[in-house]
Amino acid sequence: MDRANIVESSKSSAAGKPIRCRAAVARKAGEPLVMEEVIVAPPKFEEVRIKIICTSLCHSDVTYLKLKDPSACFPRILGHEAVGVVESVGEGVTGFREGDTVIPIFVPECEECRDCKSKKSNLCSKFAFKISPWLHDGTSRFTDLKGQTLYHFMFVSSFVEYTVVHVANVIKLDSPIPPNRACLLSCGVSTGVGSAWRSANVEEGSTVAIFGLGSIGLAVAEGARLCGAAKIIGIDLNPEKFEIAKAFGVTDFVDSRGCGDKRVSQIINEMTSGGADYCFECVGKAFLVEEAYACCRKGWGKTIVMGVDKPDSMLTFSSAEVLIQGKTIMGSVFGGLKPKSDIPILIKRYMDKELELDKFVTHEVSFEDINKAFDLLLEGKSLRCVIWMDK
Ligand SMILES: [Zn+2]
């Protein structure tokens, strides 16, 4: 790389040239991120380079920081919830230009393939969603000052002042929504709210059971509340979570450690006189998916799987029961939301004071203090910590 050509991040008009700027790099499994300068290449075909305004920390960032061999992938730039401004655009980009405020989203939407054109799916087949260390063309835009390649994360990589993202992973933000609220819609909150709204299609007056009251579970509750659910049961092994959960619309609580000789599903079946209309698994344990399935109502009950268990974990059901009970079980990636059309609706509902995003933001820190955000999440003290790049 021609060093003389690299533009300092503080200077303008870097279009077409590499930019040198600060990044928080995940260098070793489980260790704090390292603040260092990196080189961000210009965007290639159908890509945009984005100056990040703020980013927030999601559990997946922590999960992938902790991953050890063989699935580990370091050095890597994590982060996938963000808001930024387009700094420059690559060849073939239409619909975005320099200065546009945008939200990067890990779920690609090409808007052209059979799946993107269908109302029934948000799983693009031109750019399949996977946890890849690269952008869609199988290469990286990041190098460190020694010339070593740094890996991408979830097609976004927002723990850096400038990142490069494919246009299939970006939506334009045409709303005065504050960036420290809009960034939440990149992943966690949208996933939870969307799963109640789009995947389950929760109806007014229905009963909902949520397994796991972490930030995703609380976002499911928020979505179910918006849809008009009458009873929202939260299940968690930490009873302290019930107080917090009330603010998100949870009406009833089941302490999974205090069920005596009964199974949680038995208790939910009793509380709902035969099963909840919608059950959500937000922890990532196969046995909890089975429990959720066991307490959704026969005939029309839906179980929505959102938690990520180990790759080799399997579900076990009696096939006779599946037949006789007539229930549905489904997976939900990004809450079933189509980023380009559904996120603007969620933004409008926030601006109309219906969707409550403020209560998810428990902390805000500057970029230098990004490791504090990890500590707060690991200690269970924060739902969402917003990280400001310029403060
Ligand atoms: Zn597509």
Ligand SMILES: [Zn+2]
């Ligand atoms: Zn996430």
